[in-house]
Amino acid sequence: MRDYYSITELTREFGISTRTLRFYEDEGLIKPVRRGRTRLYRPSDRHLVRQILRGRSIGFSIAEIREIIEVYKAPPGEIGQLKLMLARISEKQRDLRQKRRDLEDTLEELARAEEACVERLAELGVTT
Amino acid sequence: MRDYYSITELTREFGISTRTLRFYEDEGLIKPVRRGRTRLYRPSDRHLVRQILRGRSIGFSIAEIREIIEVYKAPPGEIGQLKLMLARISEKQRDLRQKRRDLEDTLEELARAEEACVERLAELGVTT
DNA sequence: TCGAAAATTGACTTTTACGTAAAAGCCGTG
DNA sequence: CACGGCTTTTACGTAAAAGTCAATTTTCGA
Numbered sequence: 001m002r003d004y005y006s007i008t009e010l011t012r013e014f015g016i017s018t019r020t021l022r023f024y025e026d027e028g029l030i031k032p033v034r035r036g037r038t039r040l041y042r043p044s045d046r047h048l049v050r051q052i053l054r055g056r057s058i059g060f061s062i063a064e065i066r067e068i069i070e071v072y073k074a075p076p077g078e079i080g081q082l083k084l085m086l087a088r089i090s091e092k093q094r095d096l097r098q099k100r101r102d103l104e105d106t107l108e109e110l111a112r113a114e115e116a117c118v119e120r121l122a123e124l125g126v127t128t
Numbered sequence: 129m130r131d132y133y134s135i136t137e138l139t140r141e142f143g144i145s146t147r148t149l150r151f152y153e154d155e156g157l158i159k160p161v162r163r164g165r166t167r168l169y170r171p172s173d174r175h176l177v178r179q180i181l182r183g184r185s186i187g188f189s190i191a192e193i194r195e196i197i198e199v200y201k202a203p204p205g206e207i208g209q210l211k212l213m214l215a216r217i218s219e220k221q222r223d224l225r226q227k228r229r230d231l232e233d234t235l236e237e238l239a240r241a242e243e244a245c246v247e248r249l250a251e252l253g254v255t256t
Numbered sequence: 257t258c259g260a261a262a263a264t265t266g267a268c269t270t271t272t273a274c275g276t277a278a279a280a281g282c283c284g285t286g
Numbered sequence: 287c288a289c290g291g292c293t294t295t296t297a298c299g300t301a302a303a304a305g306t307c308a309a310t311t312t313t314c315g316a
C-alpha cells in the first residue's frame with residue numbers, strides 16, 4: 001500500500017483526465033494533501049475516486065455523489081445526526097434498488113432480443 | 129389496453145415534460161403517429177418511453193439509448209445483420225453487468241455505513 | 257359554434273460535467 | 287543549464303439534455 005499517488009498515476013489507473021480530478025476537488029468531493037502546490041493523493045483519496053466513478057457509472061450526478069460521500073464519512077457523535085444519517089442512507093438505498101430494477105428490466109429486454117435473433121438464425125439454418 | 133395516449137397523459141404518467149417527449153422524438157427515439165399535427169402515442173410508443181427512461185435512469189446517454197432501441201427492433205432478415213445485432217446485444221449486456229457490479233459495490237458500502245451508524249447508536253444506548 | 261384548454265413549432269437559455277488553451281513553476285537527466 | 291515531462295492556476299469553451307418563452311394553431315366540451 002503506497003503512501004501517495006500523483007495525479008497522473010490516478011488518471012492512468014482510472015482512465016480519466018487531470019481536469020476531472022481537479023474538478024472533483026473543486027466540487028469538494030476529494031481533498032488530496034499538498035506538498036507545496038502539488039497534489040498528493042492518499043490511498044483513502046484513491047478509494048474515494050473509485051467510489052465517485054462508480055457513482056458516475058450508474059448515473060448519479062455530482063450533487064448526488066456528494067450526498068453519498070457525506071454518508072461514507074465517519075459517523076458523527078450526536079444521536080440526532082446519526083439518525084438523520086441513517087435516514088439519508090435509506091433514501092440512497094432506495095434510489096439504488098430502483099436503479100437495479102431498471103437495470104434488470106433492461107437486461108431482460110436484451111435477453112429477449114437476443115433470443116429472437118438466435119431463433120431467427122436457427123430458422124435460416126444457422127447454428128449459433 | 130388503450131389505443132392511444134395524448135402527450136400530457138404520458139407526461140403525467142412518467143413525470144416528464146412535453147419538451148422531453150418532443151426532444152426524444154427529434155432524436156429519433158420515438159415516432160408517435162399523428163392525427164393532423166397532434167401526436168398520438170400507441171401502447172408500443174408508451175412502452176418505448178418507459179424503456180428510454182429506464183436507460184436514462186441507469187446512466188445511458190441518448191446515443192446509447194438509441195443503440196439499445198435499435199436492438200429492440202424486430203430482428204432483420206439477413207444473416208450478417210443478425211450476427212451484427214447479436215454482437216451489439218452482447219456489448220450492451222457487458223455494459224449493464226458492469227453497471228450492476230458498480231451498483232452492488234455502492235450498495236455494500238452503504239450497508240457498511242449503515243452498520244457503523246447503528247453500532248455507534250448502540251454504544252450510546254439507543255436501540256434502533 | 258364558441259372559447260378555454262391543450263398542442264404545436266421554433267428560438268433562445270440553462271445546467272452539468274467536464275475539455276482545452278495559456279502561461280508558468282518544479283525537478284531530474286544528459 | 288536547458289530540456290522534457292509533469293504540475294499548477296486561470297479562464298473560456300462546449301456538448302448533452304432538457305427548460306423556458308412566445309406565437310400560433312387545434313381540439314373539445316358546454
